[in-house]
Amino acid sequence: MKNSSVLFAFYNLLIRHYERWEVIEKGKLMEGAGRGGKTTAKRRPRERVLQRDPERTRAAILEAATQEFAENGMGGARVDAIAERAGTNKRMLYHYFGDKEQLYLHVLEEAYVGIRTAERALHIGDRSPEEGISDLALFTWRYFLKHPEFLSLLGTENLHRARWLRQSVRLKELHSHLLGELEQVLERGKKAGVFIDSADPLNVYLTIASLGYFYLSNQYTLSTIFGRELAQPENIDAWERQIVHVTLASIKA
Amino acid sequence: MKNSSVLFAFYNLLIRHYERWEVIEKGKLMEGAGRGGKTTAKRRPRERVLQRDPERTRAAILEAATQEFAENGMGGARVDAIAERAGTNKRMLYHYFGDKEQLYLHVLEEAYVGIRTAERALHIGDRSPEEGISDLALFTWRYFLKHPEFLSLLGTENLHRARWLRQSVRLKELHSHLLGELEQVLERGKKAGVFIDSADPLNVYLTIASLGYFYLSNQYTLSTIFGRELAQPENIDAWERQIVHVTLASIKA
DNA sequence: CCGGCCAGTAACTAAACAGTTACTTTGATG
DNA sequence: CATCAAAGTAACTGTTTAGTTACTGGCCGG
Structure with missing residues (x-):
């Protein structure tokens, strides 16, 4: 059993990083990715339809944030939870409001x-x-x-x-x-x-x-x-x- | 620059884990560590004198926790902060009170x-x-x-x-x-x-x-x-x- | 006087977190 | 009808967090 937890952790890290590497390589092969400096993989085609309604998205975020902050306070509120409640994602939240505060x-x-x-x-x-x-x-x-x-x-x-x-x-x-x-x-x-x-x-x-x-x-x-x-x-x-x-x-x- | 950030992260991980490994090996050499299953390193001799006063420690934790919870709420309070305010450490807090809740x-x-x-x-x-x-x-x-x-x-x-x-x-x-x-x-x-x-x-x-x-x-x-x-x-x-x-x-x- | 138990320590870990990056999609405009 | 900016997505990262592990040191009953 000696060092087994360390070995295991190390092994996991290698696996995780190798998987990532593999995805990167595949991504490059699949889409060419000609622009220099790009290191991430091809994304799966998304299922949800784009809303394309800035006012509605903004309002939905504000409404969701009101609920979340009221229920959990500033410290307990979760940015991910707000995004999910609003039916959007974190990026939009940061886009419209800057940050959590x-x-x-x-x-x-x-x-x-x-x-x-x-x-x-x-x-x-x-x-x-x-x-x-x-x-x-x-x-x-x-x-x-x-x-x-x-x-x-x-x-x-x-x-x-x-x-x-x-x-x-x-x-x-x-x-x-x-x-x-x-x-x-x-x-x-x-x-x-x-x-x-x-x-x-x-x-x-x-x-x-x-x-x-x-x-x-x-x-x-x-x-x-x-x-x-x-x-x-x-x-x-x-x-x-x-x-x-x-x-x-x-x-x- | 391709993949440089991934390479760098990987390099850091290797370094970090090698350092840890080294410490483990040294630890084994230095103290013999005869008992089976032990994988951690020799600890530095501690500077703080042991208090050995359970009532005082308990009371200090309760007082510190009162301050921390009052100032930051349940979600905002930090277990580490409570331990530090009480002049002790997390282990004691969990020892006397079970968990944060x-x-x-x-x-x-x-x-x-x-x-x-x-x-x-x-x-x-x-x-x-x-x-x-x-x-x-x-x-x-x-x-x-x-x-x-x-x-x-x-x-x-x-x-x-x-x-x-x-x-x-x-x-x-x-x-x-x-x-x-x-x-x-x-x-x-x-x-x-x-x-x-x-x-x-x-x-x-x-x-x-x-x-x-x-x-x-x-x-x-x-x-x-x-x-x-x-x-x-x-x-x-x-x-x-x-x-x-x-x-x-x-x-x- | 010694062995086990309890107070105490600090490094560690998995998960969660706020915030970022690297992209894709869409519609309006010249 | 090409293009460009804005809207949107999801994977990712560094850091923080509650909670755990693996130890050390001192005291007390046998």
Whole structure:
């Protein structure tokens, strides 16, 4: 048995490299390969039809990457898995997005654009101050509920202390609108005497987001330790009412 | 230049394996290596003194693993990095904990035991109902503030839908105490007419935990998008007051 | 006082990984 | 209708990774 593992490994290496050599030689014979410097073999004819639709491929990669990053985080996501989910291959992914990190940043930016765009369409200033606040709370909760991948991406990005989001140039102005509109609603409520003077737009938004985010993003450990299934529809509905109740109670005059 | 890269790779492999061979032969000559089946070389005399302190080594690995998992998540954590941080090596890690997943589960269990043990020492039932609730809120917030690694581990575990926590047998009974004591405090408050009848222990705890968890775990993205530094001491203090205010406002009669 | 067992070490390995190379296919344009 | 750039493919590479192997050294019970 002496040295047998080493011998075996060596043998395997020889075999592997000889096979490769053989393929190279065959390739040269078969296709002539006149251009200098080419060392690889003739490829088998491919079966899959070429898509030739750059926009669709790009979108498919982005969608697949969103799923993969949301499910596995930045460290756990696999580039091969993204390519396969998108029905394409790695080369295209690198072609359109540069590398894994830039792809991840695109996914993150897209996710933020998604929620902020939907939020703008709310126009919380159009109703009474109380309705405006409760509509914002309901919207935020229901958006989180419908987009678990968004919560997951936020979690991943925060694990890395916003390392990639910080580099984003697109997202700075996207958020000032939200706080501005919220401030106007609070001001109107204060003048009408329904909100306390200390009500602050950032605090109100953080309260709403906290209550929604924590319940959903931590539902798995919470359900486990408290032995109650938080994903059950009746519990989901009860928490929705709790969010609106808590938010309004915290600013009511 | 034809085939030069292949030739070069092949050459390197030969060199590498010849060197290894040489070492093996030398090893045999130098130490006799009488015992059959041994194929590896003589090791250099080691410089580090043997610790021979199993408890200390175990604890060091657990501490190092907590840091590494908290900073990089389950997918991003590196077993080599843990061993190095602990001042030991991988073999010991596998010796004491089996594999990466079991080590992670130990870290997670330890983290939960930590917070629940500290929580018990609070005895929130000893004061007035309002004080009990605000003390629980303050304790939870300050514990989160002091133990960012706990928040991080929760986030990682939830990304994986409590895959490992679900397997834990130690943790089921650890949490019933908390809800039981909280329920008693709420009951006393209801009888005294200071809390609303609908106040529910799980909802109250989730509210407190939500407000603390979200602010801290998401501080990096929030600071980036809103352009306000949430980690600033004055902002931290303001949020502590907000948590107590919101929690009490949501249950006050 | 010695032999076996447990703490500890470091080199090793197979597999997985991000990223690259070396090509082929297709359609639009001059 | 030739050509050229963009779209697409798949095999390949260097490196990293979790996990293993093959050892060494010290202590304790017989």
